Amino acid sequence: MTMRSGMFALALVAIAGFGTAPARADLAKLYESAKKDAELTWYVAHYTTQQAEETGRAFEKKYPGIKVNVVRTTAQVAYQRLNQDISAGVAKCDVFSSTDIGHYLELKKKGLLMQYTPENAAKVAEPFQKFDPDGLYYPTAAGLIVIGYRTDKLKPEELPKNWTDLLEPKWRNKIATGHPGFSGYVGTWAVAMEKRYGWQFFEKLEKNRPQIGRSINDTVTMLNAGERIVSFGPTATTLESADRGNPVGVIYPTDGALLMISPSSVMKNSSKPAAAKLFLEFLMDVEHAEVAVKNRQESLRPEVKPLPGAKTFSEIKVIRPTDDEVSNGVPKLIEKWRDLFGG
């Protein structure tokens, strides 16, 4: 991404009537105040530790003089931690990045999020526009849930094409999945499956005795190990594993890959508000999209294309439950899941 194309994109935005004042001046001013904050703390569940660290370093490279303290956990742990902070009266977290949309609806209800409209909010690709009508949280990461498989164990004609193919008895003891009680990704995916195919989807799945891990990334471990040969898995970690030479690949289901959009927000009680706002800007910026793509996540910016082996949104069918469906549906689904699968 060159400076010129950046300018060009800005010009386009200005013509389209999104931006108000010239953006660069604003960001420059924000950077000046952010330097006084000198650091910020980022609770992040979007990524693996590696990618979270890499994102922090990329920000520090772009904005020298501001340090990012990366605290990476799974979504539910991050939220638990944030709630502990709140009840202890500690303003530790400046930017909160979860994968569970329910967290944001709840934080919004309690008035704990800071109102801020990033300059870059208007420049992300179409599926990420106008995410929260009140502008309290913004999409900062996206991933797809698809079918992962062992490339060395399955012939092309044997491959499943859509989600329901995996309910056939021939996949018994061959499927890996995560757990909605741990993973925001799996919870969202399960809500989408139930919405589309009803609860019987899971009753049939249970008969196939899937291997249940915690994080959606556990499915990749199970494929790598050869413990299972197909998975309800994430594109990012699966492809990243393939990049390292593991015999795994992804299938985009014809009935729709699940698009996971993970938001971030600046906390209202942030003690480093300028640095936090600048970081939120960065998360919607081109450099962040480049880090994401390198780690096989989806790019939020249309200028940044995925690496070979992955498809763009425009090429595939995606499905996505609404925020309300997810935040109301996941807790109920977790209970039903535990009753059905045990554990």
Next chain:
Amino acid sequence: MADSGTLAAGPGRPSWATRLRHFDPTILVWLLLAAVLVFLVVNPLLRLVLTSFAEKDTGVFTLANYAAAYGRPRYVQALWNSVLLGAAVSVLCLVLAVPLAWGVSRTDMPGKGLVRLLVLGTFITPPYLGAIGWILLAGPNAGWINRIWRGLTGAEDPLFDIYSFPGLTLIIALYSFPYLFIFVSAALDLVSSEMEDAASILGAGKSHTTFRITLPLVLPAILGGLIITFLEAIALFGSPALIALPARFNVVTTQLWQFFSHPARVEVAAAFAMPLLLVTIALFWVQQRIIRRRGFVALTGKGGERRPMQLGRWRWLLFAYALLVLTLAVILPYLILGQAAFAKAWGRGFSFDNLTLGNFHFLLFQHATARQSVVNSFLYAGATACIAISLALAIAYIVQRRLVPFGGVLSFLCMAPFVIPGIVLAIGFYAAYAPPPLSLYGTAWILILAFTTRFLPIAFANASASIRSINPEMEDAVRILGGSRLTAVTRVVVPLLKSGLVGAWLLVFIPATRELSAAIFLYGPDTRTMAVMLFDLSEEGNFERLAALGWLLLAATIAIVAVGYRIVGRDFMLRRGGSD
């Protein structure tokens, strides 16, 4: 840590010394220790108990949390599963540990040095790392053991499915039995051969002597060790998270995790943790009852001769058994983790073009957090061990010598933390010390203090066993000759216990380096430990790096233990045996 030494030493003027002789400072020491225990144990626990009876947000008294915690069969089942698991693990540990301890301490079994070394290797292996190794060994489809089994027999079903109740029992027992081994062999080392000789002279055979004389003599150690393994088994979070979930059953810790997940119900979790406390109290009461019936004074200064029992051909069988146990615990898991740590892509299996040092390079040079986490782990564990041992020794001495009333309360408080699952303890600590006035959240201290509380039982059990083995007559001699209690402690007790104390220090230090369940809730941006890093990596689909970090942890631990060996001669964990 202000201990009795600094408290009573004073500037050393003669008048002060004279006064000291007439004033026994024990009561001051007792007050100080009680205050420390209140801070470390009572306050966090009190917060928990209060929380369990409090309504969320309002704090009004309610029993609703208990109704919620036991209102569903699934939750009660989890509790029951944990108790069963603890019992099964204890029994299995008995089978694994006692023959090995007896073989090393009392017989002429060959290869004692090797057995000790491998037990140590087991002890320093984090249970969740062992669990991951075992997933690779005994996963129903991909596990080596099952692949070989299928290859040999053509069977459809796996030989052993790790994702099952027996699987979890085996994994936890394999990495808990060293506690029992250490307890029992340390006690056996202190038993002189006189009583066994007496039995032989009276015509008892070897097995008769062992079962009627030797083992009953070390009953307190066996019981203490069993209780520790039981509590370890029900308080673990990492292994059940890796094994029980796919095996589709719940235990207390995974259930607690559920109560903490969104929307967090800390008060329900607190209510759910209460029965475990009652179980502990009951266990200790039983232990006290059994021990109280007889005195156990088996160590009399430096006297007493210990000769290994001659087992003849049986000694090879015993050695083979020890090797089998340790192959399962150490050799096989390490081999397979090693294969993963040096692999570019673990899924491709073993081949020379798949070998790499890249995983280590990444962790040490490209991953700031991983490098820092290694340093943090050892720093916190060292501080924890120093604090816990000083505290435990002071309390154990006071309680054993009955110097103060209510000694039993102190010892109960020292042992109580073991039953609190780390997750719950962490929440208690968080509630008590994260907010102002102390504001320890995100600091190293909150981790160190929580670890100290968590491992106080190990320190205390060790200190108690050591002090119990010293005949009070020796101190009485000092007192009769005009020495103070302090002189008796510093000139008689501490020298006698020196090597035992270094061993005890390591016994706290090692589990503290790998503590997971409390750390995962208490770490801050700058205070991540290796265990937290490992757990993070375990759900990131990046097994190669996880294994590499596991190996780094092991290598660093081995280096520190080796230094310990150097310092105390070879007295760590055990007296020097005859054959090594």
